[in-house]
Amino acid sequence: MTTSRKTKRLVIGGIVVIVGTFVYLLYGGLDKNVVYFLTPKELLAKGTRAVDVPVRLGGQIKPGTVKWNDATLDLTFTITDGTSDIAVRSRGAPPQMFRDGMGVVVEGRYLNDGVFKCTNLMVKHSNEYRPPKAGESPKEMYKTLMKGAGS
């Protein structure tokens, strides 16, 4: 009986220690890894507290700011929420339908030099039906492509 009670106490003690450690880790893990979703205005208002921490920045692409070099794969554009602008630097090709004025969410860090370094680029899209505008129907894309290929 005594050995079994001792075992039981040992097991319960072990469980308490494990659960305690786990709760501590959970709390610490959440604290450090929560990524805030901000607009350019909110990000700039945070000042230095927003520098070099992971952030999701959302807004529209400012018309005329998209530059992509398909040889070096450098992509730059500006995100705006109407009042504030933030320049974004990214690597890799933009999504195929990356157009002025469309909504995007970029994940990354706002650096000291005033540029947002993006590690993950997400285009906001809706599932709702929307008839294609002139020039973006698949048929036209396909025609342009075939014309250029010249075959």
Added chain:
Amino acid sequence: MNGLVGRAALLVSLPFIVLGIITIPVALRRGRRDWIPIAYGAVLANFLLVTAAALAMVVALVTHDFSVSYVAQVGSRETPLFYTIISLWGALEGSILFWGWVLSLYAVAVVWFNRERPGDLVPYSAMVLLAVSLFFAILLVGPANPFHVVFPVPPNGPGPNPLLQNHILMGIHPPLLYLGYVGMSVPFAFAVGAVLSGEAESNDWIRLTRNWTVASWGFLSAAIIAGMWWSYDVLGWGGYWAWDPVENASFLPWLTATAFLHSAMVQERRSMLRVWNLNLVVGTFALTILGTFLTRSGIISSVHAFTTGTIGYYFLTFIGLVLLTALAMVAGNSDRLSTRGRLDSAASRETIFLLNNLFLTAFMLTVLVGTLFPLVAEAIRGVKVSVGGPFFNRMSLPLIAALLFLMGVGPALPWKVASRADLREKLLPPISGAVVLLGIAILMGIRNPYGLLVFTFVGYSAAANLREYWIGVRARHVAQGEAWPTALVKLVGSNRRRYGGYIAHFGVFFVALGITASSSLRSEREATLKPGETVSVYGRTVRLKSMWGREEKQRSVVGATMELIENGNVRATLEPRMNFYPTSQEPVPTPDVHSGVFGDLYLSLVAFRPDGSTATIKAIYEPLLPWIWFGGGVVVFGAIVSGWPARRRRTAVPAIVASANPARDAA
């Protein structure tokens, strides 16, 4: 016409369900068992009516009957037949209908397979399944009615969400997921039935519940792997798991169901963990409903989350009811369900199962907290946050490593108490496996601590599980002179549950190695190529041969023909593509994969000049990645071996006798 049939069938199913729910308790309380067939008739009627409604929907989809609201929402004349049929589960209302149908099928199966089982457990379980059916029937005639009349009838519809009509796995992943998810309502029904019928004191209901849980667990495992595969083959980023809320939703009940499959053994063998098992079963079911709520209420945005109005409140109410039921069950029975057995020693299989349950539950809580935190933060503090992959990885990696280690220790240890000699004899030899796999990991170039740890523990546990097979087979070979293959088959047949479980372990080991190697050693290059130019990744060279475009009925396709070059020869041709659907602003990427035993070469077309002069290609090499899919198959095979129903024995001991003799359980 189709709309009328569907609406009528769903409406008529309601009174049948209510009839069944009322008849069962009345019949059992008054001792009128001759009324039970009436309730079972209601179960069958509900199945037939929901089947009629689902068939009416399929007919409406196939015949492009746009007067039915759901067809007008997801149908189109251009969509190929296969994707037209599977769009049955492509949007909210249809998926709820499909859910209701699977549930009604399970209810019929439960009643049919247990028709000869004496006692009140099965009737009460049928009542619970009808009660869950009632919830879905209310959704189907209320906020998720797919059969609204559309007038004037539109000439055509938009077709399914492009992401859902781009890959054949969309015909496989959702049905598997529903079979797994909805299947978890059966253990829940048994648990409630066991408490109501007073059988919760015996351990027999656990045996029954375990068999049905293995089946649902097998479906759910297959569904999770198929979902990962779909994500890998369609989304074009070369990954398969992103801790997306929807992925988490499918993973949460899998964790608790896995915990239950192990702790059920402790209850059967040692009569411990009775209340805990009840909690796991109810928790698993509640998590499936929570998952459906997360994915179907539009509260989070993702491919699976369809925008809707009030349906979220229905789900929250239902989750509340389920949890209240659980609370009442446990509170009302805790004295009767207190532990009869006791832990004899810390060095025993029970202890390992206890730890296994602790870690799996901690894992589940981690994922749950990470998934719900953004919702809570937004509701309470009004800030929009997301919990990123680093949180989940940091929290789950130690747990995963520990679980992998326990998967080797558990099978090696005996029940009750292990002697020092046992420990030495059982736990030391598998270390050789650990050393071998650690060596392989280092040779492969893995340097991160967790990667090395996973390989080491997998080596240890795989050796330990193999050794269990080896000991059993050798004993049969020596004692009964059976040939090696016969001995293996007979060994597995002698205790399919145990050896099937080890097979599932091996599957998990393959998955663990695949995930570890592919994420640790992933090598990625992105380059813009002109025809004839090449790019190399991880020693593999691919050349852009040409760009092309093609018009299909429901979409337009732009593709790049790429050649994999080896020693100057073309070894394989890959065609990463982009599919343009008229309803989507964004094209759907369609990467192409060249799979080998030791890894995947993954090519994705990310951009192109409209004139076809260049293509920007993302080339990724991921070592051992196909092992994930293979391991998933092994897990499912293990579940089949373990859970395939045994032939009925004519002289089976009636359950009621077993439960009347608790001394036997406690022995």
